[in-house]
Amino acid sequence: MTSYLIRRAFQMMVVVLLSSMAIYILLNIAPGGPLAGLKLAADRKSRVSEADMARLESYLGLDKPLAMRYLVWLIGDDWLGSNWMYLGLRQYEQPSLGRDGTPLIQVDRDTGEKFYVMEKFRFWADPGVALLNPGYVLWVWGQETAPGEYKAERIQVKPPSGEEMPADVIVSGKILTQSGVEIVLEETSGKQSLISTDEQTQFTFPIGEGQPRPEQGLWAGTSWLTGADGLLGRYVSYHGDSQGILRLDFGWSWKLSPGQPVIELFAARIGNTIILMTTAIFLSLIVGIPIGIYSAVHQYSKSDYIFTTLAFFGSAMPVFWFGLMLILIFSYYFKEWGLPFMPSGGVDMVREAPEGSLLAVLNVSPGSLVDRGVHIILPALMLSLLYMAGWSRYSRASMLEVLRQDYVRTARAKGLYERVVIIKHALRNALIPVWTVLVFDIALIFGGAILTETIFAYPGMGGLYFDALNASDWPVVMAYLFITAILVVIATLVRDIVYTVIDPRIRFS
Amino acid sequence: MSVINLESEALTTVVEESPWRIIWRRFKKHRLAVAGMITISAIALACLFAPWIAPYDPINEMARDANNQILKNAPPSLSHLMGTDNIGRDIFSRLLYAGRISLSVAFIVTFFEIIIGVFIGAFSGYYGGRIDDIIQRFVEFLITLPLLPLLLAFSALMRDLTLPGLPREWSSAVIITIILTIFGWMTAAILVRGMVLSLRNQDFTEAARAMGLSNGGIIMKHMIPNSLAPIIVTATLGLGGVIIYESALSFLGFGIQPPVPTWGNMLNEYQSEMWTQPAKVFFPGLMIFICVLAFNYIGDGLRDAMDPRLKH
Numbered sequence: 001m002t003s004y005l006i007r008r009a010f011q012m013m014v015v016v017l018l019s020s021m022a023i024y025i026l027l028n029i030a031p032g033g034p035l036a037g038l039k040l041a042a043d044r045k046s047r048v049s050e051a052d053m054a055r056l057e058s059y060l061g062l063d064k065p066l067a068m069r070y071l072v073w074l075i076g077d078d079w080l081g082s083n084w085m086y087l088g089l090r091q092y093e094q095p096s097l098g099r100d101g102t103p104l105i106q107v108d109r110d111t112g113e114k115f116y117v118m119e120k121f122r123f124w125a126d127p128g129v130a131l132l133n134p135g136y137v138l139w140v141w142g143q144e145t146a147p148g149e150y151k152a153e154r155i156q157v158k159p160p161s162g163e164e165m166p167a168d169v170i171v172s173g174k175i176l177t178q179s180g181v182e183i184v185l186e187e188t189s190g191k192q193s194l195i196s197t198d199e200q201t202q203f204t205f206p207i208g209e210g211q212p213r214p215e216q217g218l219w220a221g222t223s224w225l226t227g228a229d230g231l232l233g234r235y236v237s238y239h240g241d242s243q244g245i246l247r248l249d250f251g252w253s254w255k256l257s258p259g260q261p262v263i264e265l266f267a268a269r270i271g272n273t274i275i276l277m278t279t280a281i282f283l284s285l286i287v288g289i290p291i292g293i294y295s296a297v298h299q300y301s302k303s304d305y306i307f308t309t310l311a312f313f314g315s316a317m318p319v320f321w322f323g324l325m326l327i328l329i330f331s332y333y334f335k336e337w338g339l340p341f342m343p344s345g346g347v348d349m350v351r352e353a354p355e356g357s358l359l360a361v362l363n364v365s366p367g368s369l370v371d372r373g374v375h376i377i378l379p380a381l382m383l384s385l386l387y388m389a390g391w392s393r394y395s396r397a398s399m400l401e402v403l404r405q406d407y408v409r410t411a412r413a414k415g416l417y418e419r420v421v422i423i424k425h426a427l428r429n430a431l432i433p434v435w436t437v438l439v440f441d442i443a444l445i446f447g448g449a450i451l452t453e454t455i456f457a458y459p460g461m462g463g464l465y466f467d468a469l470n471a472s473d474w475p476v477v478m479a480y481l482f483i484t485a486i487l488v489v490i491a492t493l494v495r496d497i498v499y500t501v502i503d504p505r506i507r508f509s
Numbered sequence: 510m511s512v513i514n515l516e517s518e519a520l521t522t523v524v525e526e527s528p529w530r531i532i533w534r535r536f537k538k539h540r541l542a543v544a545g546m547i548t549i550s551a552i553a554l555a556c557l558f559a560p561w562i563a564p565y566d567p568i569n570e571m572a573r574d575a576n577n578q579i580l581k582n583a584p585p586s587l588s589h590l591m592g593t594d595n596i597g598r599d600i601f602s603r604l605l606y607a608g609r610i611s612l613s614v615a616f617i618v619t620f621f622e623i624i625i626g627v628f629i630g631a632f633s634g635y636y637g638g639r640i641d642d643i644i645q646r647f648v649e650f651l652i653t654l655p656l657l658p659l660l661l662a663f664s665a666l667m668r669d670l671t672l673p674g675l676p677r678e679w680s681s682a683v684i685i686t687i688i689l690t691i692f693g694w695m696t697a698a699i700l701v702r703g704m705v706l707s708l709r710n711q712d713f714t715e716a717a718r719a720m721g722l723s724n725g726g727i728i729m730k731h732m733i734p735n736s737l738a739p740i741i742v743t744a745t746l747g748l749g750g751v752i753i754y755e756s757a758l759s760f761l762g763f764g765i766q767p768p769v770p771t772w773g774n775m776l777n778e779y780q781s782e783m784w785t786q787p788a789k790v791f792f793p794g795l796m797i798f799i800c801v802l803a804f805n806y807i808g809d810g811l812r813d814a815m816d817p818r819l820k821h
Contacts, residue, residue, distance in 0.1 A: 026654070026655075026658050029662050305540070305541050308809060312806075316798050316801035316802040317797070317801075320780070321790070328787060436703060469657055477655075484653065489649055499706060505711065
């Protein structure tokens with residue numbers, strides 16, 4: 001089992017990588033794109049100039065080659081252009097530093113308790129030497145190995161102004177070039193010296209510019225890849241501060257909320273979506289499964305037909321049409337007829353409840369639980385009607401199958417009550433296939449219902465994805481799809497494991 | 510007459526009822542399924558014979574009133590059963606013509622989805638091991654691809670493609686059919702694989718193998734028939750989805766373009782006016798609703814009828 005899980009985990013990574021790659025390419029070859037609207041301007045006055053366009057493209061990174069952009073999206077660009085990287089692979093936590101170099105302290109509003117703002121790192125890269133841009137002033141401690149050549153033990157970068165130059169400094173000057181572990185320094189006298197560094201060399205960065213380094217980790221030479229002569233050498237200028245999605249840096253939104261980190265957009269909506277989806281799935285389960293069981297037990301009876309129709313009702317309608325019809329009836333016509341009408345969208349009241357609406361009748365205070373509850377009724381009703389068909393069909397089908405099995409006949413032959421036979425013997429086994437379908441909803445609970453959330457203007461993940469896709473807000477789209485892809489892959493693994501638990505005859509090895 | 514003759518006669522009379530007749534006999538028990546079948550047949554026939562049944566031309570003919578003015582947005586009346594649209598075309602006639610494309614696309618896509626899904630799923634589940642790994646990872650890969658950008662990209666690539674020998678609207682219908690099939694067979698494959706995984710280790714499979722039936726034979730004769738039940742459920746639930754996707758495609762500027770009507774693009778076209786003329790958007794939605802409901806009933810009946818464990 002362990003080796004199976006390891007193999008699966010490896011395959012899962014490959015699938016997620018491939019699919020994110022495919023999605024990235026897909027977004028780029030699909031017509032449109034984030035700047036398409038600007039190019040459409042008809043007259044000279046409103047048209048964006050070529051130079052501005054180029055600037056915008058380079059700001060969004062669109063001028064880079066596609067493969068390079070994907071790589072940067074995946075693993076960030078803070079490592080580009082460095083010859084040495086400091087890798088800390090374990091997860092660790094440390095206080096995050098403010099601009100002045102002192103740790104940030106947060107005060108709990110209620111208790112008055114003070115605590116450090118902690119930063120979490122899982123994968124950590126410090127470009128080290130390469131961060132020393134040409135033009136930086138260095139003070140170097142070390143031994144002179146040959147005339148003009150030094151082996152550095154300690155390097156201080158740009159000490160804060162007003163501080164005295166240390167007495168034991170041997171070389172000071174500006175960096176001319178750096179290649180690999182070697183830095184060429186031009187001293188104030190104009191003399192050039194070669195400084196070589198290694199893993200033992202200590203760097204002291206000025207406050208606010210140096211990055212704290214984790215305890216565990218190692219230096220890795222990357223000159224063959226990102227050094228001046230390396231494979232990616234010509235992308236040195238792409239060096240930036242994004243960390244890439246693998247290090248949980250989801251980037252920032254381009255258009256929906258420019259400059260806001262994607263993770264914040266998600267954080268604001270994920271709760272709404274989880275509430276909506278769990279409500280809808282729960283409702284559809286507790287209605288759909290009993291319907292399925294009942295129709296199976298009373299096959300071909302009138303009540304079977306009635307319940308079957310009820311179960312199919314929601315799923316037989318086009319989602320868009322169904323949603324609009326619900327709004328039309330419960331918000332629009334109810335208002336005309338003078339009945340307590342429902343809010344047509346949103347998650348809670350922004351303004352005062354309109355006269356005669358259900359919210360006004362219930363005298364709900366804005367933002368309260370009842371307020372949210374009323375707003376969730378229509379979308380949850382629609383979604384649960386939608387999902388109900390599936391549940392009731394699957395449970396009816398498997399119940400019919402189970403009812404014909406020998407052990408059910410045995411149970412009946414023992415003289416048990418029909419109710420006991422059905423609930424105790426048949427039901428448990430009939431529900432097994434339903435669990436395997438349910439597992440797949442893991443991804444659904446995160447992803448939300450794209451159309452439903454859009455129709456009801458419900459601020460959830462699905463609606464966000466739809467808006468981001470329409471606005472070509474690629475970082476948001478990519479982050480959403482990346483997370484969903486991971487969840488889908490995990491759901492398949494869980495499903496396969498559930499199979500083996502349910503039916504011990506199934507073996508993966 | 511010898512005993513042997515008698516016995517063989519008895520045997521032939523037992524075998525006489527063909528499996529299809531058994532299925533039909535069982536199917537008839539589900540009255541809603543029969544009703545669904547009649548409804549679908551009626552709608553399909555009406556659409557097929559639309560040129561004879563439809564009272565007006567769906568694309569070119571504008572309704573006119575007594576003063577020979579074009580009758581726009583007319584409410585339903587005797588001469589226009591479902592009213593007219595914003596340029597005066599008869600909605601009822603348009604619905605009938607639309608059904609030809611919508612229904613055939615839905616039928617064909619679902620059919621091929623199921624065929625592909627069943628074979629790949631059964632193959633993957635039965636052989637297991639590396640084959641199963643590769644196929645399942647490929648399926649996961651396809652599932653993680655988002656449909657909307659995918660369709661956008663395809664629409665850009667294939668917008669101007671026409672198939673030789675077909676009128677334009679039908680050739681785009683064929684292309685849509687292909688795209689929807691390519692990205693739609695995974696559900697069926699997953700379900701069948703799940704069924705086959707548990708079937709392949711059961712005693713009857715061992716028995717079939719011991720009797721010398723080849724792997725292909727076991728898949729065809731035992732694996733697939735035994736996993737048909739959930740497949741039919743998914744297929745019927747999916748039929749409506751195909752009609753909806755077709756409408757989404759039309760909306761994106763790909764797919765079958767107005768003025769050629771499909772239920773999907775009619776739904777999209779009239780959606781913007783739903784607050785002022787709800788009747789207009791009501792009818793295309795109703796057609797889809799009735800058809801999908803009928804398909805679901807039929808699927809329910811078929812599932813009951815084709816259950817191989819049912820012996821009478």
